[in-house]
Structure formats: C-alpha cells, structure tokens
Amino acid sequence: MVATSPSSEHPPRPAPHYDDAIVRAFVLATWFWGVVGMLVGLVLALQLAWWPANTELAALSFGRLRPVHTNAVIFAFAGNAIFAAVYHSTQRLCRVRMFNDGLSALHFWGWQLIILVGAVTLMAGMSQGKEYAELIWPIDIAITVIWVVFAINFFGTLAKRKTQHIYVALWFYIASIIVVAVLHIFNNLALPATLARSYPIYAGLTDAMVQWWYGHNAVAFFLTTPFLGLMYYYLPKAAERPVYSYRLSIVHFWALIFIYIWAGPHHLLYSAVPDWAQTLGSVFSIMLLAPSWGGMVNGLLTLRGAWDRVRTDAVLKFYVLGITFYGMATFEGPMLSIRPVNALSHYTDWTIAHVHAGALGWVGMMVFGMMYWMMPRLWGPLHSKKAMDLHFWLATVGIILYCLAIWVAGITQGLQWRALTDQGTLAYPSFVDTVTTLIPFYWVRGVGGLLYFAGICLMGWNLVMTIASASKSRGAEGGAA
Amino acid sequence: MSTQSDANNHWHRRLERNTTLFTVLVTVAILIGGLVELIPLYQVHQRAEDTALVEPYTPLEAVGRDIYVREGCYNCHSQMIRPLHAEVLRYGEWSRSAEYAYDRPFQLGSRRIGPDLAREGGLRTNAWHWEHFWDPRAVVPGSIMPAYKWLYRRNVDVDDARATVRALRRLGTPYTEDHVDNVERYLREQGQAIVDDLATQGIEARWDQEIIAMIAYMQVLGTHLPALLGEDAPAPAPAGEAPGVDAPETAAPPAGQEPATEEAAADQAADEPALPAGEAVADEGADEDGAESDTERAPQDAPPAQDGDTP
Numbered sequence: 001m002v003a004t005s006p007s008s009e010h011p012p013r014p015a016p017h018y019d020d021a022i023v024r025a026f027v028l029a030t031w032f033w034g035v036v037g038m039l040v041g042l043v044l045a046l047q048l049a050w051w052p053a054n055t056e057l058a059a060l061s062f063g064r065l066r067p068v069h070t071n072a073v074i075f076a077f078a079g080n081a082i083f084a085a086v087y088h089s090t091q092r093l094c095r096v097r098m099f100n101d102g103l104s105a106l107h108f109w110g111w112q113l114i115i116l117v118g119a120v121t122l123m124a125g126m127s128q129g130k131e132y133a134e135l136i137w138p139i140d141i142a143i144t145v146i147w148v149v150f151a152i153n154f155f156g157t158l159a160k161r162k163t164q165h166i167y168v169a170l171w172f173y174i175a176s177i178i179v180v181a182v183l184h185i186f187n188n189l190a191l192p193a194t195l196a197r198s199y200p201i202y203a204g205l206t207d208a209m210v211q212w213w214y215g216h217n218a219v220a221f222f223l224t225t226p227f228l229g230l231m232y233y234y235l236p237k238a239a240e241r242p243v244y245s246y247r248l249s250i251v252h253f254w255a256l257i258f259i260y261i262w263a264g265p266h267h268l269l270y271s272a273v274p275d276w277a278q279t280l281g282s283v284f285s286i287m288l289l290a291p292s293w294g295g296m297v298n299g300l301l302t303l304r305g306a307w308d309r310v311r312t313d314a315v316l317k318f319y320v321l322g323i324t325f326y327g328m329a330t331f332e333g334p335m336l337s338i339r340p341v342n343a344l345s346h347y348t349d350w351t352i353a354h355v356h357a358g359a360l361g362w363v364g365m366m367v368f369g370m371m372y373w374m375m376p377r378l379w380g381p382l383h384s385k386k387a388m389d390l391h392f393w394l395a396t397v398g399i400i401l402y403c404l405a406i407w408v409a410g411i412t413q414g415l416q417w418r419a420l421t422d423q424g425t426l427a428y429p430s431f432v433d434t435v436t437t438l439i440p441f442y443w444v445r446g447v448g449g450l451l452y453f454a455g456i457c458l459m460g461w462n463l464v465m466t467i468a469s470a471s472k473s474r475g476a477e478g479g480a481a
Numbered sequence: 482m483s484t485q486s487d488a489n490n491h492w493h494r495r496l497e498r499n500t501t502l503f504t505v506l507v508t509v510a511i512l513i514g515g516l517v518e519l520i521p522l523y524q525v526h527q528r529a530e531d532t533a534l535v536e537p538y539t540p541l542e543a544v545g546r547d548i549y550v551r552e553g554c555y556n557c558h559s560q561m562i563r564p565l566h567a568e569v570l571r572y573g574e575w576s577r578s579a580e581y582a583y584d585r586p587f588q589l590g591s592r593r594i595g596p597d598l599a600r601e602g603g604l605r606t607n608a609w610h611w612e613h614f615w616d617p618r619a620v621v622p623g624s625i626m627p628a629y630k631w632l633y634r635r636n637v638d639v640d641d642a643r644a645t646v647r648a649l650r651r652l653g654t655p656y657t658e659d660h661v662d663n664v665e666r667y668l669r670e671q672g673q674a675i676v677d678d679l680a681t682q683g684i685e686a687r688w689d690q691e692i693i694a695m696i697a698y699m700q701v702l703g704t705h706l707p708a709l710l711g712e713d714a715p716a717p718a719p720a721g722e723a724p725g726v727d728a729p730e731t732a733a734p735p736a737g738q739e740p741a742t743e744e745a746a747a748d749q750a751a752d753e754p755a756l757p758a759g760e761a762v763a764d765e766g767a768d769e770d771g772a773e774s775d776t777e778r779a780p781q782d783a784p785p786a787q788d789g790d791t792p
C-alpha cells in the first residue's frame with residue numbers, strides 16, 4: 001500500500017512530493033467496500049426473490065441488512081472513491097502536497113472505522129430509522145469529526161496552493177464538503193436516550209421534510225457533485241482534451257448547487273406535507289434537468305475529437321457510459337417528480353431502478369474509470385487490459401438487466417395497485433398478489449447484480465496482479481541498485 | 482489543468498482566486514433553498530402539534546415503535562396513504578399531517594414491498610399479528626416477509642423503556658412524571674390486556690415479550706383519525722382538499738376505535754376489523770378470512786411463549 005519509488009518506464013509519474021500513499025489506500029478501500037456493499041446487495045436481491053434467504057437470524061433479516069447495503073455503497077464505496085479522487089487530484093491541481101499527512105491518515109482510518117462500526121451496529125439493530133441516516137448518534141458525531149478533519153486538510157491544501165485559480169473540479173469538491181457537513185448535522189440533531197438510541201428533535205412531517213432535504217441532497221452532494229468534480233479532472237486527463245466549455249461549467253455549477261437543495265420534497269408528493277412545499281420540490285426538480293444536462297453535455301463534448309479512442313480505451317468507455325447514465329438518471333429524476341408520474345412510480349421498484357441507474361451507472365462507472373486510470377499511475381502497468389474491457393461489458397450488461405427488470409417490476413406493480421374492475425373495486429385486492437407477480441423480475445435483477453458484482457471482482461484480481469507485478473519489478477530494481 | 486486560456490478576464494476568474502469568498506457564496510447558495518423550505522414548515526408543524534387531537538403513544542406502543550425502527554420495517558412498509566382513489570380503496574382514509582405529531586423518527590417509508598400500515602390499527606386481531614410475525618406465510622400465503630421469531634424470545638427492557646419515555650417527554654411528548662417513574666406498570670397493564678386477549682384464542686404469552694409491544698404498536702397505527710375528524714362523524718369526503726383526489730365513498734372507521742385505554746385497545750382488536758366502508762371491505766375481506774381460520778389453528782401452531790434471551 002505504501003509503494004513509492006517511481007520506476008522509469010510508465011506513464012507520467014507524480015512528482016515525488018505528492019502524497020500518493022493515501023490515494024492508494026483510498027483506492028483499495030474503495031474496491032474493498034464496493035465488494036462488501038454489492039455483496040450485501042446481492043443477498044438482499046436474493047431475499048426478495050426467495051424469502052428463506054432471510055434466515056432466522058435477526059442480523060441478516062432484510063430490514064436490518066438493507067441499510068448496511070445503502071450505507072456501504074454510498075458512504076463506503078462512493079465515499080472512499082471521492083476521497084481517493086480528492087486526495088489525488090487536489091494535490092495536482094494545487095501543485096502541493098496535502099496540507100497535513102497526519103490528518104490524511106486520521107481521515108482514512110477514522111472513516112474505515114466508522115464504516116466497520118456502522119455495519120456492525122446496523123446489523124445489531126441499532127438504527128435511527130431514517131434512510132441513509134441510520135447510523136446511531138455516537139457514530140454521527142464521529143462522522144462529523146472526521147469530516148471536519150477532511151475539510152481542514154482540504155481547505156488547508158487550497159490555502160497553500162501554488163496555483164492562482166481554483167480549477168472547476170475543486171469548486172465541486174468545495175460544495176460537496178460544505179453541504180454534506182450542513183446536511184449531516186441538521187438531519188441528525190437528536191436527543192440521545194441511550195448510547196444506541198436517540199430521538200430526533202423534529203417530529204412527524206417536519207422530520208420527514210428535514211430527512212428528505214438531507215436524503216435528496218445526499219444524492220446531490222455525495223453522489224453527484226463530487227463525481228462531477230472528478231469527471232472534470234479525470235475525463236480531460238484520460239481524453240487528453242481540454243474541458244469543452246468553461247462558461248458552461250460556471251453556469252451549470254452554480255445553477256446545480258442552488259437548485260438541488262430545493263428538490264427534496266419530491267420524495268413527499270401526495271403526502272400530508274403542505275402543498276406549497278410539494279410544489280416547490282416538484283418545480284425545482286424539473287428545473288434541475290437543465291444544470292444536470294449542462295454537466296453531461298460538458299462531459300460528453302469534452303470527448304470531441306477523441307471519439308475514435310473511446311472504441312479502444314476502456315477507461316473512456318467507462319466514462320462515456322457513466323456520463324450517459326448520469327444524463328438518463330437526471331432526466332428520469334425530474335420526470336418522477338411530476339405529480340401524475342410520481343403517483344404511479346412512488347412506493348414501487350421504479351424508484352429502486354432510478355437509484356441504481358445513478359449508483360451503478362453513474363457513480364460505479366465513473367469510479368471504475370477513475371480507478372483503472374489511476375492504477376498504472378499509482379502502482380505500475382495494468383496487468384490486463386482485456387480483463388478491464390471484460391469488466392466494462394459485465395458491468396454494462398449487469399446494469400441493463402438490473403434496470404430493465406426493476407423498471408418493469410415497478411410499473412407493473414404500480415399499475416396493479418391502481419387497477420380497478422368494471423364494478424369499481426380493486427382488481428388486485430390482495431396486496432400479496434402484486435408481490436408474487438414480481439418474483440421473476442427479482443430473479444432477473446439478481447442476475448444483473450451478479451454480473452455487476454463479477455465485474456468488480458475481476459477488477460480486484462486485476463488490481464492485485466498489477467500491485468504484485470509492480471512490487472516484483474520494484475524488488476528487482478531494489479536488488480539491482 | 483487551467484485549460485481555458487481564453488477566459489482569463491472573466492469575472493469568475495477573480496472569484497476563483499479567492500477560495501474563502503467562493504466557499505461563502507456556495508454556502509449562501511445552498512442555504513437559501515433549505516431555509517425557505519424548512520423554516521416555515523417547522524413553524525406550521527409546531528402549531529399543529531399544539532392543537533393536536535392525537536394522543537401520544539403509550540409507553541408500550543412507544544417501545545413497539547422502537548422495535549419497528551430497530552428491525553427496519555420502514556424498508557418495506559410505508560405509513561402514508563396518499564389521497565388517490567385506488568389507494569384510499571385499498572387502505573382507507575388518506576393520511577393527515579397531525580397524525581404524525583408524535584412520530585420520532587417519522588416512518589413514512591419510501592417503498593411498499595409490503596402493504597402500507599398507516600391504518601393497520603384494529604384491522605386485524607392480536608392473534609393474527611401473533612401468528613403473522615412468527616410465520617408470515619401461515620396467514621398470508623405467498624408473503625415474502627421474514628419471520629420475526631426473535632421478537633418472541635426477547636423481553637422488553639424496562640429501564641430502556643424508561644429512557645425512551647424520558648427522552649420523548651423532554652422533546653415535548655405530553656408524558657407525565659408518572660409515566661417515567663412507573664413505566665413498568667404502564668407496560669404491564671397494556672401488555673397484559675393483549676396477553677389476556679391472546680389467551681382467549683388459546684395463545685399463551687407474557688406481557689414483556691417484545692412481540693406484545695410490537696402488536697400494541699400495530700394496533701394503534703392510524704386509530705387517531707376519528708378524533709381528528711370529529712368523533713363518530715363520518716369522514717368528510719376528501720374531495721377538493723388535495724389535487725388528484727377522486728372522492729371515494731369512504732366513511733371513518735367505526736367509532737370506538739381510538740384506544741383511550743389499554744383495555745379498549747385490546748377489546749377493539751378482537752372486534753370486527755375496522756375498515757373503510759364500501760368496496761374496501763371486499764378487498765381486505767380475503768385477508769381477514771385467512772386470519773380467522775389461522776386463528777383457529779393458533780393453539781397447536783403457537784410459538785413458544787416462554788424463555789427470553791434478555792440480558
């Protein structure tokens with residue numbers, strides 16, 4: 001993990017004063033937690049298709065395991081990927097080493113410990129009962145502390161930068177760090193009753209509004225803006241082309257962060273939340289399409305003149321597919337915020353499909369592209385380009401199977417819930433009938449997930465082999481020296 | 482990476498030199514939306530709470546609610562009925578904001594892998610729930626819900642329950658000093674009423690089993706509505722209140738639903754299921770039939786009622 005010595009042969013080696021050991025650590029953690037999070041996801045998919053997979057162990061029941069999956073994928077997999085990107089690109093964009101190596105190490109180990117304790121406590125049934133904010137209050141405090149450590153380290157690096165201007169990737173990092181802190185703190189304000197349990201200071205629908213203000217902006221500022229930031233750094237690097245439009249990046253950055261924060265109530269359409277709040281949420285969600293697509297367009301057009309390389313370079317393929325999924329998910333999101341569409345989609349698997357288009361399609365593909373681009377630069381020549389290519393196709397087919405199956409499942413169930421007979425009674429009066437209909441789709445989703453999971457396992461093999469051959473050749477060099 | 486050489490005089494370039502100002506502007510940009518949406522709502526809700534006709538959860542129901550949260554039930558069950566025709570037919574009256582006045586945390590849910598539970602209270606018997614949590618497929622063939630057998634082995638921790646009541650009281654739930662001091666009596670009285678009701682079905686249970694608290698919570702869900710709408714009065718047709726409502730012929734659930742006392746809660750559960758009038762009866766009737774026939778089987782299928790693994 002702490003390989004340093006630059007060997008002469010391969011791509012542009014970092015100048016020696018950059019701290020890449022921390023980047024390597026975050027990259028490995030990204031892979032590891034990706035495997036864990038997706039494996040838990042597979043178990044959940046199996047539990048839905050075949051209930052006995054719940055076993056009779058409390059810790060493995062669906063209700064306790066699902067938060068493990070969501071938290072692992074969001075905060076462990078995507079989180080570590082964000083940190084890898086920020087630590088790697090910020091040093092280069094500021095042309096200095098990170099502010100403080102001690103803070104970097106504290107950030108890394110603190111975050112991994114939080115994830116580990118988080119997974120264990122969630123399986124033990126310690127939960128705040130708010131989606132993506134399930135972790136109990138002592139862990140919330142630890143998250144706040146580590147996030148502040150991260151912020152000090154990041155802003156400290158900006159402060160001592162040797163460049164004059166901050167590049168667009170850094171704008172997105174700044175916004176992410178600030179907003180995640182605000183969201184996390186305000187959503188988790190609670191009065192502890194015991195060490196493991198607390199009650200939010202907000203009650204009922206206020207709690208719901210605060211939660212979805214948080215929940216939606218966790219999507220925005222944890223799963224979107226950091227990844228747009230890394231897109232702005234790694235895509236031009238990999239494509240060897242400048243960003244398409246500087247002006248577009250300014251407009252879509254400010255519009256995106258301003259508008260996103262209003263969109264939360266679209267999770268509460270038709271609820272007892274006041275209509276004006278619902279309408280605001282809906283309207284801003286629809287407006288969000290513009291800045292979202294601004295980012296997509298800026299990304300895809302950066303590839304102008306480099307499209308021939310997309311055919312051969314799997315890193316670019318990952319990016320193109322990731323950005324395309326971003327475009328699709330950010331079209332789908334506003335659509336799902338339109339009340340009549342939401343009336344059909346809400347509470348169904350359509351939402352799950354939407355989330356996975358974002359998480360597997362956008363976040364996952366961007367992470368894989370970034371990691372494959374980093375691997376030769378952090379360790380040594382990539383062990384197998386063929387395996388990387390195969391990973392791309394496994395992931396692509398996996399996502400498509402997953403999303404298609406779950407889209408169909410969601411719409412099917414939504415239609416069954418509202419279907420009426422000629423007499424005006426419910427056509428599917430027994431709820432469970434609308435569940436058993438979905439079982440075949442759940443199997444297909446499981447297969448899709450399995451393919452995606454196989455892809456990240458293949459990446460693990462490639463990663464291990466790359467590290468092994470890099471350390472072998474370093475050993476040989478060391479022997480020669 | 483400063484690739485945009487053309488734009489060096491752009492106003493934004495100046496901003497990019499000042500990270501502090503940049504960060505402040507980002508913060509302002511994101512706070513506007515948050516404040517506009519959250520602050521008015523907070524005030525509206527505070528007022529709703531003052532005038533709430535809803536009763537707080539009893540200590541046993543609050544403990545049951547904690548178990549509901551602990552097991553992550555919200556991952557599969559919503560507690561919010563939207564004012565949509567088919568939804569009201571299926572589940573009953575649509576949800577009102579005041580019904581959630583004491584919900585900490587809120588449990589609206591976002592996915593219905595199982596049915597909505599906002600009007601679950603009184604819909605089925607205690608014995609049905611007892612059977613269902615032990616083996617969901619015994620009463621709902623085809624169900625994919627996990628069995629929750631550990632709820633029958635684990636006991637309610639009185640000190641833990643006291644901590645819950647104390648914390649909720651501090652947050653404004655109108656519990657008295659008595660609720661905190663004598664929490665065990667409250668738990669036992671309501672729990673025993675459920676146990677006695679189960680005994681009439683030949684089921685042997687103890688008041689401090691977690692499943693009893695869970696059943697108490699299930700039976701209170703959505704039962705405050707008649708009080709909210711004005712007791713005994715049929716619910717006003719929801720037309721016009723919210724867009725998209727296609728006023729169905731729904732009446733309030735039968736009077737006497739609100740469990741003013743623990744006994745009432747238990748009695749009511751044994752009564753006819755509280756259903757919205759009209760077609761919905763036919764809808765849920767199927768379930769209820771199953772419930773009754775399974776209740777008859779209850780004695781031989783009854784889960785173990787003894788021995789907890791409490792610390």
